[in-house]
Amino acid sequence: MADEVDVVILGMGPGGETAAGRLLSAGLKVAVVEQELIGGECAYWACIPSKTVLRPAEASTGVGRAAGAGGARLDWAAARDYRDDMVRHLDDGAQADGYAEQGALVVRGHGALTGPGTVQVGDRRLTAAHVIVATGAQATVPPIEGLDQVTVWTNREAYSARDLPERATVVGGSAVGLETSLFLARFGTAVTLLHRGDRLLDREEPAVGELAEQHLADAGVEVRTGTSPVHARRAGSDSVLELDDGSTVSADVVVMATGRRPRTDGLGLESVGVTTGSHGEIPVDAHCRAGSDLWAVGDVTGVMPFTHVAKYQGRVVADAILGRPHPARYDGIPRVVFTDPEIAAVGLTRSQADEHGLTTREVRLDLTEQLARPWTYEQEPRGELGLLLDTERDVLVGAWAVAPQAGEWIHQAALAIRAAVPREVLLDQVAQFPTYSEGYQNALEALDR
Numbered sequence: 001m002a003d004e005v006d007v008v009i010l011g012m013g014p015g016g017e018t019a020a021g022r023l024l025s026a027g028l029k030v031a032v033v034e035q036e037l038i039g040g041e042c043a044y045w046a047c048i049p050s051k052t053v054l055r056p057a058e059a060s061t062g063v064g065r066a067a068g069a070g071g072a073r074l075d076w077a078a079a080r081d082y083r084d085d086m087v088r089h090l091d092d093g094a095q096a097d098g099y100a101e102q103g104a105l106v107v108r109g110h111g112a113l114t115g116p117g118t119v120q121v122g123d124r125r126l127t128a129a130h131v132i133v134a135t136g137a138q139a140t141v142p143p144i145e146g147l148d149q150v151t152v153w154t155n156r157e158a159y160s161a162r163d164l165p166e167r168a169t170v171v172g173g174s175a176v177g178l179e180t181s182l183f184l185a186r187f188g189t190a191v192t193l194l195h196r197g198d199r200l201l202d203r204e205e206p207a208v209g210e211l212a213e214q215h216l217a218d219a220g221v222e223v224r225t226g227t228s229p230v231h232a233r234r235a236g237s238d239s240v241l242e243l244d245d246g247s248t249v250s251a252d253v254v255v256m257a258t259g260r261r262p263r264t265d266g267l268g269l270e271s272v273g274v275t276t277g278s279h280g281e282i283p284v285d286a287h288c289r290a291g292s293d294l295w296a297v298g299d300v301t302g303v304m305p306f307t308h309v310a311k312y313q314g315r316v317v318a319d320a321i322l323g324r325p326h327p328a329r330y331d332g333i334p335r336v337v338f339t340d341p342e343i344a345a346v347g348l349t350r351s352q353a354d355e356h357g358l359t360t361r362e363v364r365l366d367l368t369e370q371l372a373r374p375w376t377y378e379q380e381p382r383g384e385l386g387l388l389l390d391t392e393r394d395v396l397v398g399a400w401a402v403a404p405q406a407g408e409w410i411h412q413a414a415l416a417i418r419a420a421v422p423r424e425v426l427l428d429q430v431a432q433f434p435t436y437s438e439g440y441q442n443a444l445e446a447l448d449r
Contacts, residue, residue, distance in 0.1 A: 002125040005031045009132045010111045013040020014307045015298030016134035018314030033111035038095040042307045049159035052083045057186030058340045065378035113268035137260040137299035146232040150239035151253045165252035172257030173200040175337045196228035211402040262300045286327035332418025336407035344410035347398035347417040363446045370442045373434040385439045395420045
């Protein structure tokens with residue numbers, strides 16, 4: 001006998017949870033399948049714990065940067081305890097009970113498709129009119145000879161650690177590498193960050209990576225670009241990496257922040273005629289449809305590996321199932337790295353715009369030379385803003401900021417890009433004084449010079 005429901009959701013991270021909540025509220029019968037913890041990677045080993053431990057480091061540094069304030073100290077034990085509270089001590093019992101109370105069928109274990117509308121979880125079979133795959137992604141560790149001989153962490157170990165190492169080598173110059181390096185450095189770990197590219201965050205504008213490297217160095221992180229490990233070995237208690245430039249770096253732990261890959265192994269996708277892409281992702285259309293009555297959301301789609309995108313796609317799929325379809329759009333999705341100061345971007349980079357054949361003009365603005373807010377916010381203020389304008393349509397197509405709280409005020413640019421707001425409208429908008437958002441006015445005006 002099979003359990004019959006309207007929708008089966010494989011994976012209960014942010015995307016799965018968003019879809020489940022929307023569908024349950026509409027009265028559908030939903031089965032949620034999770035082999036680890038309801039809430040997923042973000043809730044337990046990534047977004048929530050990382051931002052929780054980055055915040056006290058930011059606050060402590062902020063006190064030192066504010067005129068007339070001082071005396072802040074960091075307490076790792078207290079920060080760790082609060083982090084553990086925030087991740088519910090890796091216990092999702094309350095979440096499981098909550099879904100059951102809403103009428104969901106909660107199934108524990110690895111689910112796999114065995115045919116259209118059919119999912120097998122252990123010895124339990126589920127049938128449904130719709131199946132949503134929301135299994136997320138997992139950390140990738142490159143095949144470095146000898147790596148199994150040293151102490152290796154991924155984000156999971158880094159953000160669930162009880163004790164922090166005295167020395168750490170972080171491999172990878174993307175968001176995870178930067179945030180992890182800053183977190184560890186601020187709590188007293190000697191950190192070396194390795195990145196094989198010539199600059200950090202190399203998918204963003206060059207200026208962003210340059211500023212990121214500068215601010216990490218100011219925090220005490222040794223940044224080494226243009227190099228990568230080729231061999232690992234243990235020397236006593238040290239975890240040693242030999243690099244392709246002939247040098248070595250020693251530490252207590254090696255933190256691999258070298259990307260993630262979609263978690264599609266063993267899902268039975270072949271049983272429904274789905275072939276994954278070159279990176280293991282499930283191809284989807286504008287409505288996140290992967291096949292007949294088969295849907296996919298979040299990191300497993302390979303579209304944009306962000307929690308907020310997973311939640312957005314969860315809404316898109318739920319609405320399509322409920323008969324009110326609307327296509328997903330990704331041109332106004334912000335990208336934020338929660339370093340100090342924050343790094344935020346949205347839309348296209350200059351090189352991407354060139355690939356699209358757009359005629360553009362760009363501006364880079366030092367906010368400390370134009371605004372009052374940086375000076376009221378901190379001594380020795382920091383902050384830069386960049387805008388990219390499509391000159392034919394006279395609308396913004398890209399923006400970035402490296403400044404305090406940039407993750408909050410980047411959304412002004414995100415909405416402008418998403419809605420293609422004419423520049424004349426943006427120029428006529430009035431920003432609160434004194435705020436960082438005033439920088440948009442100055443930057444927009446500078447585009448004419």
